[in-house]
Amino acid sequence: MAKTFLCFQRHRVVARLNFGETPFDVLNDFLINLNNINKDYLDGLPKWSGTFKQKRLVEYIFLITQQLKLDPSVGYHAIELLQRFMVKHVADTLAKIPNQSVAINESKRYGDLIFNNLKDTFPLILFSCVQLANKLFLHCHMIDTSTAVQFLHSFGLSVSKQTLLESELMVFKGVEYRLNVLNSLTYVEVILEVLGHNEPSVPVEHLYRLCHYVLQFVTLEQTAIYDSLLRSVCQCVSPSMEQRENFVTVTEDRMLRGVCVIAVATYILCFKRWKQVVGELSHITGIARRNITEFALVIVAHITGTSSSAV
Numbered sequence: 508m509a510k511t512f513l514c515f516q517r518h519r520v521v522a523r524l525n526f527g528e529t530p531f532d533v534l535n536d537f538l539i540n541l542n543n544i545n546k547d548y549l550d551g552l553p554k555w556s557g558t559f560k561q562k563r564l565v566e567y568i569f570l571i572t573q574q575l576k577l578d579p580s581v582g583y584h585a586i587e588l589l590q591r592f593m594v595k596h597v598a599d600t601l602a603k604i605p606n607q608s609v610a611i612n613e614s615k616r617y618g619d620l621i622f623n624n625l626k627d628t629f630p631l632i633l634f635s636c637v638q639l640a641n642k643l644f645l646h647c648h649m650i651d652t653s654t655a656v657q658f659l660h661s662f663g664l665s666v667s668k669q670t671l672l673e674s675e676l677m678v679f680k681g682v683e684y685r686l687n688v689l690n691s692l693t694y695v696e697v698i699l700e701v702l703g704h705n706e707p708s709v710p711v712e713h714l715y716r717l718c719h720y721v722l723q724f725v726t727l728e729q730t731a732i733y734d735s736l737l738r739s740v741c742q743c744v745s746p747s748m749e750q751r752e753n754f755v756t757v758t759e760d761r762m763l764r765g766v767c768v769i770a771v772a773t774y775i776l777c778f779k780r781w782k783q784v785v786g787e788l789s790h791i792t793g794i795a796r797r798n799i800t801e802f803a804l805v806i807v808a809h810i811t812g813t814s815s816s817a818v
Contacts, residue, residue: 526703526711534704538697542792544689545762557758559593560586562727564633569723571637575650575658579719583690584640586726589633591688592681600624628674630664635674643686691722694765701791702769702784709784710777717772721806725768728809733758736805763802766792770803771810 565586572582625632634655641650650658652668659666666674679686695718703711725732737746737754746754757763766788773784785803789796 526700526715527707529700531704534697534700538701538791541689541694541697542762545694545760549756549760552755552759553594553598555594555597556755557590559590560726560729562730564589565727567633568637569727571634575637575641576648577637577641577650578644578648579723580690580692581637581641581644583692583722583726584643584688585633585636587688587690588636588640588678588682588686591685592632592636592678595681595683596625631659631666631671631674632678634659634664635671635678638671638675639678639686689761691726691761691764691768692719694761695722695768698762698765698769698788698791702787705791706783706787709773709780709787713776714769714772717776718768721771721775721810722764722768724810725764725806729758732806732809735809736802739801739805762792763794763798766794766799767802767806770799771806774803774807 568585568589569582571577572579572585638650638655641648652671655671656666656668659671682688696715699711699715699718702709733754736757737751738744740754741750770781770785770788774781785796785799788794788799
């Protein structure tokens with residue numbers, strides 16, 4: 508676990524929410540809206556969803572946000588933007604393949620063609636996702652173009668201001684000018700706020716701090732964690748391809764992830780309240796206690812290194 512946690516600087520991992528100040532009717536409407544958005548997202552999952560959230564990519568994004576001293580929420584937002592951009596790019600590229608027979612013959616595989624189209628610009632695309640995400644958070648530390656170029660130069664990526672702006676515009680167009688996507692941290696924050704309202708004795712401020720680390724771990728190790736969960740649900744060592752494809756609705760469920768992150772944080776911080784909090788989380792979201800418990804315990808097993816597939 509120590510090798511996985513990137514450990515954002517302490518002054519960045521602080522409760523930036525003022526728990527208890529939001530009127531409950533507003534909070535309730537917001538939670539309902541988040542739930543509807545999550546359901547609509549899961550109902551219309553595009554092909555390749557979740558494909559571009561590998562540990563290496565997520566780690567790069569987290570490291571960039573840490574080096575630039577950005578709010579952790581920027582990193583989670585950038586992950587979602589990168590996912591959306593890449594899914595759209597892959598779909599557009601494959602749509603053109605019938606008219607690119609020469610290119611296909613040379614690359615032999617569709618994957619090679621897609622990779623060749625992006626291999627030189629991908630690091631810049633990834634950084635552009637961070638830049639665009641950061642521009643949505645006006646309370647955060649803004650990175651101007653000169654600083655961004657200098658930062659990229661320090662990592663051996665020589666680009667001009669013009670190239671950087673063109674890259675941002677390409678990503679902006681690629682996500683169809685829709686930057687306001689929801690990420691797992693948003694769900695954690697809102698659910699925690701509701702939990703604090705329903706159960707005032709629960710130390711939500713302390714849980715919030717711990718949730719940052721748990722969510723970071725889950726995001727980095729999601730491939731191994733969800734693989735363990737899938738094998739537990741299917742009760743088999745080698746799930747079929749069909750089972751894996753159907754399980755994408757679980758891996759992409761932000762509400763489920765947010766709830767289980769809070770459950771894990773509770774398990775670590777105040778185990779005596781574990782069953783009470785899990786029950787309240789089930790009441791808030793409608794997710795079965797059994798499902799919350801099973802997923803949370805899988806995460807705990809990976810954090811402690813007791814899972815058979817934990818790295």
